[in-house]
Amino acid sequence: MPAVEPTIHDRAESLVQRTGARVTRQRVEVLAVLLAAPRALTHHEIEKRASRSRGIDRVTVYRVLEWLTSHNLAHKIAGDDRTWRFKAAGDKPELGHDHAHFMCNDCGDVICLDEVRAARDIRLPTGYRPQEVELTVKGLCAECIPGRRHS
Amino acid sequence: MPAVEPTIHDRAESLVQRTGARVTRQRVEVLAVLLAAPRALTHHEIEKRASRSRGIDRVTVYRVLEWLTSHNLAHKIAGDDRTWRFKAAGDKPELGHDHAHFMCNDCGDVICLDEVRAARDIRLPTGYRPQEVELTVKGLCAECIPGRRHS
DNA sequence: CGCCCTAATGCAACAGGATTGCGAAAATTC
DNA sequence: GAATTTTCGCAATCCTGTTGCATTAGGGCG
Numbered sequence: 001m002p003a004v005e006p007t008i009h010d011r012a013e014s015l016v017q018r019t020g021a022r023v024t025r026q027r028v029e030v031l032a033v034l035l036a037a038p039r040a041l042t043h044h045e046i047e048k049r050a051s052r053s054r055g056i057d058r059v060t061v062y063r064v065l066e067w068l069t070s071h072n073l074a075h076k077i078a079g080d081d082r083t084w085r086f087k088a089a090g091d092k093p094e095l096g097h098d099h100a101h102f103m104c105n106d107c108g109d110v111i112c113l114d115e116v117r118a119a120r121d122i123r124l125p126t127g128y129r130p131q132e133v134e135l136t137v138k139g140l141c142a143e144c145i146p147g148r149r150h151s
Numbered sequence: 152m153p154a155v156e157p158t159i160h161d162r163a164e165s166l167v168q169r170t171g172a173r174v175t176r177q178r179v180e181v182l183a184v185l186l187a188a189p190r191a192l193t194h195h196e197i198e199k200r201a202s203r204s205r206g207i208d209r210v211t212v213y214r215v216l217e218w219l220t221s222h223n224l225a226h227k228i229a230g231d232d233r234t235w236r237f238k239a240a241g242d243k244p245e246l247g248h249d250h251a252h253f254m255c256n257d258c259g260d261v262i263c264l265d266e267v268r269a270a271r272d273i274r275l276p277t278g279y280r281p282q283e284v285e286l287t288v289k290g291l292c293a294e295c296i297p298g299r300r301h302s
Numbered sequence: 303c304g305c306c307c308t309a310a311t312g313c314a315a316c317a318g319g320a321t322t323g324c325g326a327a328a329a330t331t332c
Numbered sequence: 333g334a335a336t337t338t339t340c341g342c343a344a345t346c347c348t349g350t351t352g353c354a355t356t357a358g359g360g361c362g
Binding site: 079080082100105113115116119124127128129133136137139145 | 229230231233234235251253256262264266267270273274275276277278279280281282283284285286287288289290291292293296
Binding site for chain 3: 173174175176194195209210213214233234235
């Protein structure tokens, strides 16, 4: 059953189109997956979710993600498990990525803390030039608090 | 020429001893390397420096670093290049690791910004429990500022 | 509408950091 | 100094991510 999800897919398509580059099924699908997710996803999760209709090659997913990132349609977040996580940048690609993140020490999930802004006035050694500030709170997410059963 | 470096090596040995576990050449040497370094080192750098007298196996270095980390004698920092960097924790292993880091976007070097302390009062979604706060400033280190010649 | 050019995809092979299994070596204990 | 148990070294393996290259398919243009 081709029960398409109109809104998200269309938003994705429109965002890809707006870059002026080619609108391919793979780009749209991957971006749609990111837009639909409430948190940052690993390459693995993205690949799995994007392959529901037809498959997308592993390498293509990597390349699409790199492309999305370089066009500010997605953000790339380094986790402690040495795997990148990706998150849709939202509808305003012009805006930067200067909010904070929360990372679960147990399951590795990453969410954005949109309200928090990192301090920008930090003293560096002489000769050092700051570019971005990253603020990551680590801890346990609601799912991983001991005492709760795993879903 | 066995020109030993007395102080650092001894400090390393003492720190390892204090854990109650076995005091092996490999643990002491690796920790001494970390203590001597002004910045966080990659596994590669550590291995190279630790092998000056006799060699230490690659895998052993990994295991020693993991051991040091789990005993709070070293800290493990995730970089954007997906390689771990390690730094001695200093003489007070009880203390946490709640200072900020600077990471060079060009060469990847990581240094600690000991004076900076991250905000501890950050609002999280309900049910989330914070454990650590990581503040990382990214930019260019003095070596990598354009216009300077590479050493 | 269909052709063409080029960008993008898929496949396979590769790269490099990190991990695991297991027998050998060595640090404490007695 | 022998026993015991941790730790080491070596090889093989895993896993994320990358590269090369032939094939496919956007989408501009006639």
